Amino acid sequence: MTKAVCFQCGHLKFGSFLACDECQAKPKTDDELIVSLAMSDHYFDQETMESMGEYIREHGHPPHLDPESEKTFRRNFEEVKASGALDQLFQDNEGV
Ligand SMILES: [Zn+2]
Structure with missing residues (x-):
């Protein structure tokens, strides 16, 4: 499974879009x-x-991506969003 850094507390969690097992934060906005x-x-x-x-622990927010990488990640994200994978993910997580 994917390992990812929690955008809120910097904890290493599993799954980019899943709730952090440390602070329970789940990414919701596009950013x-x-x-x-x-x-x-x-x-x-x-x-x-x-x-x-x-x-993140030091500054309270994630490091800023440089504009080139941000463009790439935004494009990848739009692809994930367009594939419907996110809808499915959010449905699965509802009521949990
Ligand atoms: Zn967290």
Whole structure:
């Protein structure tokens, strides 16, 4: 399963779009979803993700993506969204 950094507390959690098992935060807005998609082991190694987590704990927000990467991640995110995978995910999570 995908390992990802929690956008809110920097904890390493499983699944970019799933609720954090540490702070229970779940990405909802496009920006939160994009940053959660970006900060995963699809794109970064464990060491980088840990330093992203540290950044979040220190600053209280995720590191800013450079405009080029942000464009790439936004495009990937639009593809995921268009595939309907997100709808399914949010349906599955309802009432949990
Ligand atoms: Zn968290």
